[in-house]
Amino acid sequence: MVRILLVEDEPAMATALRSVLVREGYVVDHVSGVALAREAARFGNSDLVLLDRTLADGDGLSIVSDLREYNPGVPIIVITALGGVTDRVTGLDKGADDYLAKPFAMEEMLARIRAVRRRPAGLHLRQIKLGRLAYDLDNDEASVSGKRLDLPRRELLVLGTLMRRRGRTVVRRSLEEAVYGFDDEIQSNTLDSHVSRLRRRLADATADVEIHAIRGVGYLIRQIS
Known part of the structure; x- marks a missing residue:
């Protein structure tokens, strides 16, 4: 998308x-x-x-x-x-x-x-890699070891936002804006549900990455060491 x-x-x-x-x-x-x-x-x-x-x-x-x-x-x-x-x-x-x-x-x-x-994207970084996970910025697609990872739209938006800032904490507000758009109503626990399901999918796909919750701040994604 x-x-x-x-x-x-x-x-x-x-x-x-x-x-x-x-x-x-x-x-x-x-x-x-x-x-x-x-x-x-x-x-x-x-x-x-x-x-x-x-x-x-x-x-x-x-x-x-x-x-x-x-x-x-x-x-x-x-x-x-x-x-x-x-x-x-x-x-x-x-x-x-x-x-x-x-x-x-x-x-x-x-x-x-x-x-x-x-057009060629110039400075645009076309693909971000972390562990066995790759995220294609041009097509908004995720893959693990070259195999496409099918995700619901909301979870894909969460993943794309986290991958763009991999290794850094992404505040909740940024994730909510990424997932819902500026005019959508946001329920208090919906973002956490998306992240929880995304965690399970990444683990099941053995993506070699993990999403950490930073209490009171947001989330970050990093490679499993």
């Missing part, structure tokens, strides 16, 4: 974009400004960013470096009413992978998304 961070402050446009993206099978996290997008970037779990420029609290281009710091190589498509040649050149020079001027057809946006995801 592909997770998209949508940075758009026009409610009607955000609703329309989210509806189209979800219908196409994407997981969408929506934020409405520069500050919120910078905060969302810290989770480092976006596979692509749709970034408006003319946000209420600043120019969306100002956070391109933040998005890439926390999620190296993440494709960024600027969507904006600033469609002049100079504006497009500025956006691309600032690090955007593509630049789409409003108004645009939804079909074109979807085609642009598919196109940038087909």
Whole structure:
């Protein structure tokens, strides 16, 4: 599953974009400004960013470096009413992978998304390995010793978030944001249930990794020594 961070402050446009993206099978996290997008970037779990420029609290281009710091190589498509040649050149020079001027057809946006995801990822680390476990960042797939590990979507999102920060503690809030999206209601013990089931699956597959609970903080994944 592909997770998209949508940075758009026009409610009607955000609703329309989210509806189209979800219908196409994407997981969408929506934020409405520069500050919120910078905060969302810290989770480092976006596979692509749709970034408006003319946000209420600043120019969306100002956070391109933040998005890439926390999620190296993440494709960024600027969507904006600033469609002049100079504006497009500025956006691309600032690090955007593509630049789409409003108004645009939804079909074109979807085609642009598919196109940038087909490109070589540059700095993007395509596969993370830990013990006998491998996690494919491009396709959001897990495998153990080369054999695909089939996981329910929520558990796969938990695993992907932990693997991106392997060896480090991931706070509960980051995991909850990764699993549920910003607009979902989160039950108090549901995350723990996902982690518990994921632990059993990894053990059954002899992945040679373990997930540790850090009381009152979150979880971390590491290789069994």
